[in-house]
Amino acid sequence: MNRVNDRTKLLQAGATQIDADTVSSLRSWTSIVSRLPDLIVSEGRRPSVRDLVTWYERVFGEEDYRVDPPIDGLDSLTDELAVPSVRYDVHVELARARWAIRVAEELVRWRSCVSHAGQRPSATALANDRLERAAREARRQIEAQP
Numbered sequence: 001m002n003r004v005n006d007r008t009k010l011l012q013a014g015a016t017q018i019d020a021d022t023v024s025s026l027r028s029w030t031s032i033v034s035r036l037p038d039l040i041v042s043e044g045r046r047p048s049v050r051d052l053v054t055w056y057e058r059v060f061g062e063e064d065y066r067v068d069p070p071i072d073g074l075d076s077l078t079d080e081l082a083v084p085s086v087r088y089d090v091h092v093e094l095a096r097a098r099w100a101i102r103v104a105e106e107l108v109r110w111r112s113c114v115s116h117a118g119q120r121p122s123a124t125a126l127a128n129d130r131l132e133r134a135a136r137e138a139r140r141q142i143e144a145q146p
Contacts, residue, residue, distance in 0.1 A: 018128065019063075022107045022135055026060040029100035029142060033057075036097050039090050041083060045076035052077065052101065059104040066112045069105055077101070099138040106134040 033056050037046050052073025058065050080086065081094050106127075113127035
């Protein structure tokens with residue numbers, strides 16, 4: 001029984017650290033994401049992008065937040081990234097914000113998975129891997145940009 005409790009405590013400590021590390025990254029990228037509504041050329045896309053920014057802030061602001069991102073906001077951001085007339089420097093900022101949001105998406109999925117960790121350990125391992133890969137790539141992309 002003690003081994004099971006010790007293993008559970010170890011897993012919880014590891015999960016807490018993964019969550020804290022990811023939240024720290026998301027916080028550091030807040031300024032990138034919060035500028036999104038000002039970067040969006042299409043006036044019609046701005047409200048849904050504002051909703052996406054609000055969602056992003058809740059992901060790192062609320063420890064147990066597990067709600068998927070607003071699909072309209074993701075669609076609007078994706079559509080804006082596809083507009084050929086968007087200036088290069090704006091496109092770079094949009095792409096950086098998309099990477100930050102991608103990590104927030106994986107954190108939400110990871111939290112959902114960890115909350116059911118005892119039921120599906122392989123799913124938790126997959127969620128850990130996806131979150132770590134997304135965060136690593138986001139850091140690479142965000143830090144590579146001016």
